[in-house]
C-alpha cells in the first residue's frame with residue numbers, strides 16, 4: 001500500500017471497523033453529531049454476530065442471577081426507546097415462564113420478575129402476571145403437570161434490519177459506509193491513523209486516514225489487535241458460541257416461552273416468521289474462526305431435548321428446517337462457565353503514537369444505542385466533543401409512523417389496494433414508511449417487476465441494492481429479509497444473476 005500523508009481535509013474524524021450493530025450504531029450517532037465518519041465492513045452488514053441473536057430487546061431476566069444490575073437496568077429502559085424509534089422492526093412480546101418442580105422455586109421467580117418489572121423504564125409494556133397453565137391458552141402445547149406460569153414482557157427485533165437501518169441513517173447523515181472492505185492494516189503516525197483496506201470482490205487495496213479508530217469488530221476484535229494493529233495485549237475477548245434451531249410452528253398463540261433446564265440454563269421458544277418456532281440458545285466456549293461457526297449435532301440434540309421437556313410434541317433433529325449459530329464477543333471477566341461470563345460491554349481506550357483507539361468488548365443488541373452514546377463520550381475526549389446525545393427520540397429510517405406495524409400495513413393497503421395482505425404486512429414490518437419508496441407509483445403487482453418467489457419483486461431488489469448495500473442473494477434472503485425460509489431460496493441463482501447485472505449497470509452509470 002502506498003500514498004503520501006494526506007492533506008487535512010482528507011482525514012476523516014472517525015474510522016469504524018465493523019458493520020455490526022455496534023459499529024453501525026456508533027457511525028450513526030457520530031455522523032448525527034457532525035463528525036466525519038467512515039465505516040468498513042469486510043463482508044455484508046450484520047453478517048457477523050448481529051444477525052445470529054435470539055433477537056430479544058430485553059433486560060435479561062437471567063442476568064439478575066449474576067447480579068448484573070447495571071446492565072439489566074440499562075437494557076430494561078432501552079426496550080421502550082428502541083421500540084418507539086423502530087416500531088416497524090421491534091415488537092412487544094409476552095413471555096411465559098412455567099414453574100418447574102425441582103428447579104428455581106416459585107418465590108424466586110416471582111421476586112426476580114418483580115425486580116424486572118420495577119428496575120426501570122417500563123411505561124407501555126404490560127406488567128408480570130401469574131397464569132394458570134391448566135386453563136390458559138399458553139398451557140395447551142405444554143405437557144400436563146405444569147400448572148403455574150408467570151407471564152412478563154420484553155420486545156423482539158429483526159436484528160439484521162436494525163443494523164442496516166442504523167447504517168442507512170448514518171449514510172443519510174453523511175457517513176461513508178462500505179461493505180466487502182476488509183481492514184488489513186491499521187498504523188498510527190504523529191496522531192493520524194493510516195488504515196489499509198482490501199476490496200473483497202476485486203482485491204484492490206486502498207488507504208484511508210482518520211483521527212480516531214473504533215474497533216467494533218465483534219468476535220474479531222482481538223484479531224484486529226493481533227493482525228492489522230500489531231497490538232501488544234490483544235487477549236480480552238471470550239468467544240462464546242450460541243446456536244438456534246427453527247422448526248415448523250409448534251403452537252398457534254402469540255406467546256413466547258422461557259424454559260428452565262436442569263443444567264441451570266434457560267432456552268427460549270419464540271413464534272418466528274409466521275410459520276415457524278425459533279428455539280435457542282446454547283452457550284459454549286469457542287476457539288475457531290468466528291466466520292466459520294456452525295451449529296453442532298450435540299447442540300441440535302441439546303435444544304431438541306430441552307424443548308421436548310416442556311412441549312407435548314417430541315422435537316427431534318429431523319424437525320429442524322433451519323439453524324444458525326453465532327459467536328458472542330464477550331469481555332473476558334474470567335468467569336468459570338460460558339453462561340456466567342458478563343454480558344455487559346467494556347470500552348477500552350488508549351492512544352498509539354498520539355492517535356486514539358477505542359476497542360469494544362461485549363454488549364447486547366438491546367444496548368447498542370447506549371453503547372454508542374458511551375462511545376461518543378470517549379470520542380469527544382479523544383478528538384474534541386461535538387453535538388449532544390440525540391438518538392433517544394430519533395426514529396430509525398421508516399420508523400416515523402404512529403401505531404403498530406399492522407396498522408401501518410393497513411394504511412399501505414389503502415394506498416395500494418392491489419397489495420396482498422401478507423405482502424403489505426411484510427413490507428410494513430421490514431421497511432415501515434420506506435415501503436413507499438419500493439412501491440413508487442405502481443398500480444399493480446406486475447408493475448413491481450418479476451416475482452422471485454414469496455413476494456420478492458424486482459422493485460424490492462432494486463431498493464435493496466440502491467439503499468441497503470445488498471449485493472448477493474444471501475444478503476437478501478437471510479439478512480435484509482428472511483424470505484429464504486419461505487421458499488425464495490430456490491431462486492437464489494436467479495436473484496444473484498439479477499443483482500450482479502443491477503450492480504454492474506449501476507457501476508457503469510455511476
Ligand code: FAD
Nearest residue numbers: 018020021022042048049050054056183218242364365366
Ligand atoms: P458483529 O455483529 O459481529 O459485528 C462485527 C463486524 O465486524 C462483523 O460484521 C465482521 O464481519 C466485521 N469485521 C471483522 N473484522 C473486520 C475487518 N478486518 N475489516 C472489516 N470488518 C471486519 N443480544 C441481545 O440484545 N438480545 C439477544 O436476544 C441476543 N441474543 C444472542 C444470541 C446469541 C446466540 C448470540 C451469539 C448473541 C446474542 N446477543 C443478543 C448479543 C448480540 O448479538 C451481540 O452482542 C452483538 O450482535 C454484537 O455486535 P457487534 O457489532 O459487536 O459484532
